[in-house]
Amino acid sequence: MKNSLLVIFSSLFLLACSTPALPVEEGEPEVSASEVVVWQDIAFTLPEGWTAEEQMQGYDISVPDENYEVTLVWTVSQESEGALPLEGSEVETTTEGIQLYNIGCGGAYYCGNFAYAGQAYSYGFQVRSTQPVPENLDGVWTPDTDVTQEDLEDFIASAHLAD
Numbered sequence: 001m002k003n004s005l006l007v008i009f010s011s012l013f014l015l016a017c018s019t020p021a022l023p024v025e026e027g028e029p030e031v032s033a034s035e036v037v038v039w040q041d042i043a044f045t046l047p048e049g050w051t052a053e054e055q056m057q058g059y060d061i062s063v064p065d066e067n068y069e070v071t072l073v074w075t076v077s078q079e080s081e082g083a084l085p086l087e088g089s090e091v092e093t094t095t096e097g098i099q100l101y102n103i104g105c106g107g108a109y110y111c112g113n114f115a116y117a118g119q120a121y122s123y124g125f126q127v128r129s130t131q132p133v134p135e136n137l138d139g140v141w142t143p144d145t146d147v148t149q150e151d152l153e154d155f156i157a158s159a160h161l162a163d
Helices: 002-018 149-157
Strands: 036-039 042-045 051-055 058-063 070-078 090-093 099-103 109-116 119-129
Touching: 036 058, 042 149, 109 149
Parallel strands: none
Antiparallel strands: 036 042, 051 058, 058 070, 070 119, 090 099, 099 109, 109 119
């Protein structure tokens, strides 16, 4: 009987060692959450790869660029009490009731207004870059960047109430 048990355990051991191991299933890959910046009670979701550092009236937002260090200087300010954004501006309403009024700016700027709970706010972006300014500059110059107006509009349109 002892020999029979020894043979059975030996056989099971050899069988276990000779059977290829099943692949171990790994959990879902970790997905890094997008960074969120908050201004007053309103949160904005940064696109992937963008990072932000809070400043007095907004944020310095670092954006990926192949050639230069590029920072978007985003400023936000509250308009006079009860002021509404310009009439006739293009309006886009987010799911949280934040109305976006996009107006264009020239040069290295993109700006607009948004309203929430009857209060108007204005914002603007200025591009800062390590790209050298052209020597014979005669007019408005915008540094090269991979950031598009659509990227900026998507950032502003991500507005939602902060948690």
